Structures are given as C-alpha cells and as structure tokens.
Amino acid sequence: MAHTDVAIIGGGPAGSTTGSFLRKYGNDLSVLILERDAFPRDHVGESQLPAISRILDEIGCWDKVEAANFPIKVGATYKWGRTEELWDFDFYPLDLFHNEPRPGRYEGQRKSLAFQVDRAIYDKILLDHARELGCEVRETTRVVRILRQGDRVEGLELDTGEVIQARFYVDGSGHAGILRRAMNVSVEHPTNLQNIAIWEYWRNAEWAEEIGVGATRVQVISVRNGWIWFIPLGPDRTSVGLIVPAAYYKAVGKRPAELYEQALQEDARLAGLMRNAMPEGNLQTTKDWSFLAGRHSGENWFLEGESSGFADPILAAGLTITHASAREAAFTILEMDRGADPAWLRAAYDRRQSTRITNHIRFADYWYSANAQFTELQDHTAQIARDNGLNLDPARAWAWLAQGGFIDEELGAGAAGFALPLLKDLGSYLGEVREDNPVYTKNIFRLDLENADVEVRPLYENGKVSRCESYVREERRLPVRFPYDFWLHELRSAPDIDVLKQKLKAYLLRFADPKERSARYLALMPALEAMIVDGWVQASYEEDKPCFAEQFRYAMIHPHSVV
Ligand SMILES: Cc1cc2nc3c(=O)[nH]c(=O)nc-3n(C[C@H](O)[C@H](O)[C@H](O)COP(=O)(O)OP(=O)(O)OC[C@H]3O[C@@H](n4cnc5c(N)ncnc54)[C@H](O)[C@@H]3O)c2cc1C
Structure with missing residues (x-):
C-alpha cells in the first residue's frame, strides 16, 4: 500500500493543473497523479478562452504552451440563428492588435488572447509540467475502485491491485467521474441540453482567417439542424465537429458519418475551406455531456473539471471552467492543510463551481432554445451578469461571458469593468x-x-x-x-x-x-x-x-x- 498527501485521478488538464498548483505553492506535499492512458492521446475540447492563459502563466507553463506554436485565438466568427450574416467577436480590438514574432511572451495584447490547442500535445505539456514540478505521475494506471467509509474516501484501488492511500483525493477523471459516482453524488441534467457531437480531425483545411502571425478566429457555423465548430489546431490540423439535437439524430435515423458529411456540404464557405482537406479517418461521437453535480466536495475529496459538470461546447468554456476549478481545488486543499476551517472552504468551493457551471448552462440553454439574434443573446447575458452582481450593458455582458470573466465574477465591481482580473x-x-x-x-x-x-x-x-x-x-x-x-x-x-x-x-x-x-x-x-x-x-x-x-x-x- 502506497501513501501520498494528495492522490489525483486523471492526468487531463484538471488533474495536471491541480498537481502543478499543489507543488508550486505547497512544496512539502507529495502529489500522485494516476492516469489511465499513455500520453499523448487525442481529446476533444480545443478552443480556449483568455482566462486560461492567466492560469497557465501562474503555474509557469504559458511559455511551454506558446512554444508549441498553437494558433492564437483572437475571437470567434459566428453564423447563427435566422440570418446568413457573419458576426465577429474579438477578445481584443483588432485595430489595436499588432503583429508580434512568435514565440511571444505573456504580456501586452497576449494577456487578452487565447489558444486553440491540439489536446494530444497540450495535455502532455501540462502533465509533463506537473511532473517537472515534483508530482509523481503514473500513466497507464487505472483507478478501478474507490474505497470509502461514509463520506470519507479511504483509498484508491488500481488495476494492478495496489491500493493508494492519501489525505486528500481529487477526481479529475473527466466524463468518467469515477469518484463522483462512487460517492453517489447526485447529478442534474438540464432539460434543453441534449445534443450529440460528431467530429473528425482534418489535414490541410484552409484557415478561415489569418490574423498577424499565427492568429485566427474559430468558426461557429449554424446549419439546418445543428451547428459546426471549425477550430484550426496548427498549420495543417483542424478539428471540425457537428452538434445536433439528440432527438433529431434519433428521428432522422442516419449514420453519424452521413449526417456529418451532409452538414459539411451545407455551408458553402466551410465547403470552400475544406476543398483540399483530408480526414484523418477517425470519426468520433459523444453525447450526454450536460450535467451538474449536486455537490463538488466531501470530507476529504473534491470533484473538478468535467467530473463535476459541463454545459456544452458552445462558447468554448469547458476548459476554462476546468482550469479554474482545478486551481481553486488546489488552493482549498493547501488551505485545509494549513488548518483553516474546512466547512467554509468547501462551501466556497462548491458554490463557486456550481455558479460557474450554472452560468454556462443558462447561457447554452438559451442559445439553443431561442436560436436567437445576437442582440437577444446579449440581453440574456446581461441578465446572467446581473444575477451575478454585475451591472453590465448587453454588449459588455456578452464580452464578460465570452471571455471567461464569469470564472471569477465574485470579486469584481461595476458596470465600467469586468471581473477584477479582466479589469x-x-x-x-x-x-x-x-x-x-x-x-x-x-x-x-x-x-x-x-x-x-x-x-x-x-x-x-x-x-x-x-x-x-x-x-x-x-x-x-x-x-x-x-x-x-x-x-x-x-x-x-x-x-x-x-x-x-x-x-x-x-x-x-x-x-x-x-x-x-x-x-x-x-x-x-x-x-x-x-x-x-x-x-x-x-x-x-x-x-x-x-x-x-x-x-x-x-x-x-x-x-x-x-x-
Ligand atoms: C463535444 C465536446 C466539445 C468540447 N469542446 C470544447 C471546446 O471547444 N473548448 C473547451 O474549453 N472545452 C470543450 N469541451 C470540454 C472539454 O473537453 C473539457 O472541459 C475538458 O476536457 C475537461 O478536462 P478534464 O481534465 O476535467 O477531463 P479530461 O480531459 O477528460 O481528462 C480526464 C483524464 O482522466 C483519465 N481517467 C478517466 N478515468 C480514469 C481512471 N479510472 N483512472 C485513471 N485515469 C482516468 C482519462 O484518461 C483522462 O486523461 C468539449 C467537450 C465536449 C464533450
């Protein structure tokens, strides 16, 4: 039986971020990350928001991610709802944007911009970074059983039969949510968000736009029965996915590949970008991703990242919430380790994680149900902002939500600014x-x-x-x-x-x-x-x-x- 201070299940962005923070701010803690797969491995969820970069910088990993030469995301282009019109949203005003050589530094305009990442490369950079900071990382090691006593986790049983005991346990196992399930945490399923995703990686698709050196906008394109994401991940690899309502998928009775090919041909601009592109040949699907855990922590354990909830790919907020929750879970553990009041710390963690996911779900719910014009969406985000104590006009509310300001909304003030870090x-x-x-x-x-x-x-x-x-x-x-x-x-x-x-x-x-x-x-x-x-x-x-x-x-x- 092995002992460690903190045992983390999963070496995705959630697990590795928590591991890095624990080592950065609490050098004495031993941290063990248990990852089922061997990295690199592909993963969906590539388009980021600027709020992530701040976290990458804090753990000292932004330069490594920048060195991988991922496209810089300056914003998104939407074709949505009842019009053919293209609608751009930028994190940073393009008239102020200036060309800079890469690799760049986390300063100036780059603080307002984001990355579009190839998850095979990105997740490995993060996991290696956690290892470098002193986490013990075991890949190809699956947790098969959670040993529990009431609301306490007593150990993790591995596929090798070994049992790991720790003072704190973290579930960063993503959609698997192995610890969440073992602790019988209830989950809510928001009614309107029942979609399926079908995606594939492509070689040689053209970028929709080239802005400066290596920067672009992701494309969000509505088609007759759903919408398509188009996310360049590097000079010649692009993630292209289709989201359709699960009900439509059932009713139409077509194979995923058929639906996907049809949808890609529907939009002339997209078909143009993919004229010379070749699929890698690994079409994937997933469904049932929208849920919110009833609580996010227990006596000596925490849920973080996708194990604690997820709304929808729209708005590309999943990884932002993942990194933010991973950071706060780490800080909470460090504070509990220093002897601070665990009830207050856990309640704060739970409330914030719930609020973040709920904000995102509320937005996504409206997005799908209304199929609305952007002005209506902006009004809706202003209401979400108001409910979070921020009095923003609709355009600024949209900017607040679309930039990931909602991950730390509680300590900002005022209509003139955003949450404090963004301010x-x-x-x-x-x-x-x-x-x-x-x-x-x-x-x-x-x-x-x-x-x-x-x-x-x-x-x-x-x-x-x-x-x-x-x-x-x-x-x-x-x-x-x-x-x-x-x-x-x-x-x-x-x-x-x-x-x-x-x-x-x-x-x-x-x-x-x-x-x-x-x-x-x-x-x-x-x-x-x-x-x-x-x-x-x-x-x-x-x-x-x-x-x-x-x-x-x-x-x-x-x-x-x-x-
Ligand atoms: C269709 C779709 C599109 C998305 N698009 C976006 C997007 O554009 N932008 C965005 O920000 N987010 C997006 N997301 C969300 C994003 O993918 C997630 O927020 C993110 O991957 C969550 O990270 P994580 O570390 O919590 O989980 P994961 O990245 O899933 O990592 C979990 C890790 O745990 C490991 N694991 C699982 N079970 C065990 C076990 N028993 N033992 C040991 N290890 C285990 C897995 O192998 C995995 O490596 C999307 C999600 C979906 C479903």
Whole structure:
C-alpha cells in the first residue's frame, strides 16, 4: 500500500493543473497523479478562452504552451440563428492588435488572447509540467475502485491491485467521474441540453482567417439542424465537429458519418475551406455531456473539471471552467492543510463551481432554445451578469461571458469593468479618456456606503484562500481590495480634487518601477469609474476646479518629467 498527501485521478488538464498548483505553492506535499492512458492521446475540447492563459502563466507553463506554436485565438466568427450574416467577436480590438514574432511572451495584447490547442500535445505539456514540478505521475494506471467509509474516501484501488492511500483525493477523471459516482453524488441534467457531437480531425483545411502571425478566429457555423465548430489546431490540423439535437439524430435515423458529411456540404464557405482537406479517418461521437453535480466536495475529496459538470461546447468554456476549478481545488486543499476551517472552504468551493457551471448552462440553454439574434443573446447575458452582481450593458455582458470573466465574477465591481482580473488586463483600453467618463468630467467625488451590508467572500490568491470583505447593496458588490480599497480609503474624507491628486501621486510613487505605476494607475481609474456607475461614489462637477486629465496620467507614470 502506497501513501501520498494528495492522490489525483486523471492526468487531463484538471488533474495536471491541480498537481502543478499543489507543488508550486505547497512544496512539502507529495502529489500522485494516476492516469489511465499513455500520453499523448487525442481529446476533444480545443478552443480556449483568455482566462486560461492567466492560469497557465501562474503555474509557469504559458511559455511551454506558446512554444508549441498553437494558433492564437483572437475571437470567434459566428453564423447563427435566422440570418446568413457573419458576426465577429474579438477578445481584443483588432485595430489595436499588432503583429508580434512568435514565440511571444505573456504580456501586452497576449494577456487578452487565447489558444486553440491540439489536446494530444497540450495535455502532455501540462502533465509533463506537473511532473517537472515534483508530482509523481503514473500513466497507464487505472483507478478501478474507490474505497470509502461514509463520506470519507479511504483509498484508491488500481488495476494492478495496489491500493493508494492519501489525505486528500481529487477526481479529475473527466466524463468518467469515477469518484463522483462512487460517492453517489447526485447529478442534474438540464432539460434543453441534449445534443450529440460528431467530429473528425482534418489535414490541410484552409484557415478561415489569418490574423498577424499565427492568429485566427474559430468558426461557429449554424446549419439546418445543428451547428459546426471549425477550430484550426496548427498549420495543417483542424478539428471540425457537428452538434445536433439528440432527438433529431434519433428521428432522422442516419449514420453519424452521413449526417456529418451532409452538414459539411451545407455551408458553402466551410465547403470552400475544406476543398483540399483530408480526414484523418477517425470519426468520433459523444453525447450526454450536460450535467451538474449536486455537490463538488466531501470530507476529504473534491470533484473538478468535467467530473463535476459541463454545459456544452458552445462558447468554448469547458476548459476554462476546468482550469479554474482545478486551481481553486488546489488552493482549498493547501488551505485545509494549513488548518483553516474546512466547512467554509468547501462551501466556497462548491458554490463557486456550481455558479460557474450554472452560468454556462443558462447561457447554452438559451442559445439553443431561442436560436436567437445576437442582440437577444446579449440581453440574456446581461441578465446572467446581473444575477451575478454585475451591472453590465448587453454588449459588455456578452464580452464578460465570452471571455471567461464569469470564472471569477465574485470579486469584481461595476458596470465600467469586468471581473477584477479582466479589469486589470483590459485597463489599458477601458481606461482611455472618454467624453462620458465621469472620472474625467467630474471633480467632486463623495463616497456613498449608506445602507450597504458587508459580506465575506473567498479570495484565491498566491496559493491561499483568504476572506475578503465586500460591501453589498442591491446586488452590487464592492470588494475591499485593490484597486477599490484605494478609493474607499481616500474618499472617506471627501477630499478636494487637488488633495486627491496628491494622494494618488504619493500612492503611485511608492512603486519605483514605472511599469508597476502604470499598471496600478490603469487599474485605479476604471475602478473609480466602476464605483461611480454602481453608486458607491457620487460624482459631481464644480466650476473653477480642475478634473483628472490625460496629462495627469502622464505625470503620474513619469513623475519626474515636466508636463
Ligand atoms: C463535444 C465536446 C466539445 C468540447 N469542446 C470544447 C471546446 O471547444 N473548448 C473547451 O474549453 N472545452 C470543450 N469541451 C470540454 C472539454 O473537453 C473539457 O472541459 C475538458 O476536457 C475537461 O478536462 P478534464 O481534465 O476535467 O477531463 P479530461 O480531459 O477528460 O481528462 C480526464 C483524464 O482522466 C483519465 N481517467 C478517466 N478515468 C480514469 C481512471 N479510472 N483512472 C485513471 N485515469 C482516468 C482519462 O484518461 C483522462 O486523461 C468539449 C467537450 C465536449 C464533450
């Protein structure tokens, strides 16, 4: 019998991400990853969202993924619903996009962009990385039985007959959900999401678009009875899949290959892209993927990634939720290992994982049921955002959801920004001076916390889970942390604008590096805008007083220059 601190079932993105985080932030923990297959192995689910890159960077793996030269995903092109019109959505404004040599670095525009990955290569990079950080990885090792006592897992029996005992167990076994099933966790099946997928990999399909060096948009194309994904995975390998309702598949009585070939011919643009393409000859199908686990943790175990739930391929959010849950499961284990309150930690993990998957399911459900126009979809996402405490206009709500902002929605504020991490990343252009931006057109800023309650939310940072206070009023949330805490502190005394400028300058001068000053400034100003729009700050204008101005921004970042 072998003993380890943490035993992880499955070496997919969930398992390897958790393993890497456990080793990165908790060097003393022994981590064993048990993987049924030998890597590399193919896997569906290739199109990513930008939020993943932040996690890859945090575990120190972004450069390795970049070195594999996967296409950069700048966004998606949709042909959807009742029109033939093509609708582009970009993670980053293309007029600001500039060509950069590859391999690039995780900075500048790349922080807002994503990858389209060949999972055979990607999953192996991640698993090797976990190994390099000190995880013991056993491939071709299947967990065949979970030994349990009540809600505790007591051990994992392997196909070799060996039993592994651990202090914590993690189910990263994907759709198999071996531990989830063994612990009799109930699952919900959302009614509208019953589709089947049929897909194949192709050689030599043309990319629909080439943007700069190695960048493109994935194509989402509706056909008569379903939709097609078209995801280039490299210079000459493309994943092309068809999704159709399970009911249609049953009723029409055709073989998957027939349905697939027919659908590919239906869209002239797609047929053009695939004119010279050759299939690899391994058509695959899957179904019954939409579910939500009734809970995501037990006494000494966690479900993460696809073992804890999945909505649908639409929106390409599966891997984003997978990586995010894997990170938070690792931080939760580390915090429990330090002796923090397990009930609070587990409740936080469960709630967040449930919310993420539910948000995605709600969106996908609407997407299919309405077959809607984009404006209607955007209105719907605004409602989802509102239910998550974010007051965003429809276009921004769509951007929030489509970029994966919903994976960490709880500690952001305001209509002006997105969730906090995105707010930081996007600060450089959200923070531009706009004529209607009250930050630059008003000059009296008064804090208004009247009738606000204070609630405590978990904050997952640097391998720790801490309690972060937030002000809450009418579904608006204001976390007491950077960048909002600066304004919370300084605006309490309702200072004159000149005093405020001095305070801001003094604060920024505490950071010697101009890049750091710039980043902080670019986070602080949109944060003030968010606080104004959400009513936490009342802004007004008084004649004969100055406002914040663009020159001021320059002076803040280059304080020794003469403006
Ligand atoms: C049709 C379809 C299309 C999708 N498209 C996208 C997309 O475009 N973008 C996106 O982000 N997501 C997409 N997804 C979702 C994405 O595939 C998943 O979110 C992701 O693969 C989940 O990662 P994971 O690590 O949880 O599970 P997996 O990647 O499935 O890894 C689980 C691992 O566990 C191993 N394992 C299983 N059982 C055992 C056992 N008993 N013992 C040991 N090892 C075991 C398996 O071999 C596997 O390697 C799609 C999903 C489907 C179904």
